Amino acid sequence: MSNIKVLELNKSYGSSKLVLDNINIDISSGEFFTLLGPSGCGKTTLLKVISGFLPHNSGEVFFGTERVDKLPPHRRGIGMVFQDYAIFPHLTVRQNIAFGLKVRKMAAAESARRVADAIRLVRLDGLEDRMPSSLSGGQQQRVGIARALAIQPRLLLMDEPLSNLDAKLRVEMRDDIRKIQRDQGLTTIYVTHDQEEALAISDRICVLSAGKVQQIDRPDRIYRHPANMFVASFLGSMNFLAVRAERGRLVADAGNGTIELNVPVVADVAEGAYTLGFRPEAVDVGGGDPDSLRIEAKLQYITYLGREAILTLAAHGVSISANLRDRDIGHAYKEGDMLPLRIRREQLKLFAPDGVLAHDGL
Numbered sequence: 001m002s003n004i005k006v007l008e009l010n011k012s013y014g015s016s017k018l019v020l021d022n023i024n025i026d027i028s029s030g031e032f033f034t035l036l037g038p039s040g041c042g043k044t045t046l047l048k049v050i051s052g053f054l055p056h057n058s059g060e061v062f063f064g065t066e067r068v069d070k071l072p073p074h075r076r077g078i079g080m081v082f083q084d085y086a087i088f089p090h091l092t093v094r095q096n097i098a099f100g101l102k103v104r105k106m107a108a109a110e111s112a113r114r115v116a117d118a119i120r121l122v123r124l125d126g127l128e129d130r131m132p133s134s135l136s137g138g139q140q141q142r143v144g145i146a147r148a149l150a151i152q153p154r155l156l157l158m159d160e161p162l163s164n165l166d167a168k169l170r171v172e173m174r175d176d177i178r179k180i181q182r183d184q185g186l187t188t189i190y191v192t193h194d195q196e197e198a199l200a201i202s203d204r205i206c207v208l209s210a211g212k213v214q215q216i217d218r219p220d221r222i223y224r225h226p227a228n229m230f231v232a233s234f235l236g237s238m239n240f241l242a243v244r245a246e247r248g249r250l251v252a253d254a255g256n257g258t259i260e261l262n263v264p265v266v267a268d269v270a271e272g273a274y275t276l277g278f279r280p281e282a283v284d285v286g287g288g289d290p291d292s293l294r295i296e297a298k299l300q301y302i303t304y305l306g307r308e309a310i311l312t313l314a315a316h317g318v319s320i321s322a323n324l325r326d327r328d329i330g331h332a333y334k335e336g337d338m339l340p341l342r343i344r345r346e347q348l349k350l351f352a353p354d355g356v357l358a359h360d361g362l
């Protein structure tokens with residue numbers, strides 16, 4: 001397995017603007033690395049440049065110490081798994097999995113051994129002689145994964161491999177992929193636009209927006225310490241409130257005036273405009289730490305989800321969401337009630353006017 005380095009990579013289609021803008025990525029050997037971002041942010045383009053199916057404008061790609069960005073795709077040693085499975089309908093499961101080995105003219109005995117290993121890893125035992133049309137979507141994707149594993153790639157690339165599967169199967173396959181990847185120590189780049197999937201499966205996540213890297217970090221760190229407002233709202237949700245720091249106080253614009261918030265700002269917060277951010281699950285109703293930020297908000301409606309409920313409230317002219325666990329939901333809450341919200345100060349974030357996180361906790 002190789003570590004992977006992408007250095008100062010730029011890519012545009014024709015003369016249009018850059019769809020990959022100065023991408024720098026350093027992936028460790030054996031790491032599960034996820035590219036996460038909204039549709040059109042450049043995830044697939046980046047995978048195609050790394051695999052050699054698309055030329056780039058400038059920059060370098062290294063697998064270990066070998067520079068690969070001038071090599072044709074078949075010389076890079078990459079296994080690929082696609083959203084639409086891309087398996088051959090006229091070949092059996094076994095023949096599909098052996099395909100890459102046949103192309104590489106591998107000796108029959110070694111090929112048979114590798115195919116058998118791959119079949120066992122993806123749990124397709126007993127289905128070796130079936131045709132793809134007689135398999136479920138999940139089984140077809142297992143064939144796609146086994147085919148990629150059989151060539152013992154230096155790097156495994158997976159482009160939204162679970163998108164065509166139903167929700168339950170997605171979770172099952174996700175756990176299987178993670179287990180195989182760990183057991184085999186496979187360096188993997190995984191593309192998804194599904195934030196929950198990215199959080200669940202990755203060692204590290206690279207959040208992309210409009211061709212630019214927004215943040216690269218562990219799932220828990222990205223969620224707790226988003227680098228900017230884009231990341232904060234793309235991974236989970238965050239409440240935002242326009243505020244100003246002035247004379248050691250924080251004030252919120254409230255349409256017809258300003259309201260002083262009960263949070264003193266620490267000395268290193270420069271005076272000026274900010275966006276105050278906090279996650280819905282950081283909000284308590286009533287009670288809570290007396291030192292918390294207090295906001296009175298009007299309950300608009302409750303979305304009950306079983307394990308938890310989302311309260312949608314209005315305060316200072318903006319909408320605020322609060323996630324409460326089922327057992328914490330008071331039966332007395334009625335639409336139109338004014339509720340005292342508490343948000344712990346360590347959960348408060350201040351974003352600068354350009355959206356970058358300026359203060360994490362107040």
Ligand SMILES: Nc1ncnc2c1ncn2[C@@H]1O[C@H](COP(=O)(O)OP(=O)(O)OP(=O)(O)O)[C@@H](O)[C@H]1O
Nearest residue numbers: 013014019037038039040041042043044045046193
């Ligand atoms: N062949 C092409 N010619 C011109 N523009 C392209 C081409 N392929 C992609 N693009 C543009 O490049 C940008 C990045 O596309 P890309 O497919 O890499 O995004 P993505 O993040 O993978 O999106 P999705 O999640 O929808 O697959 C988009 O604006 C897209 O319209």
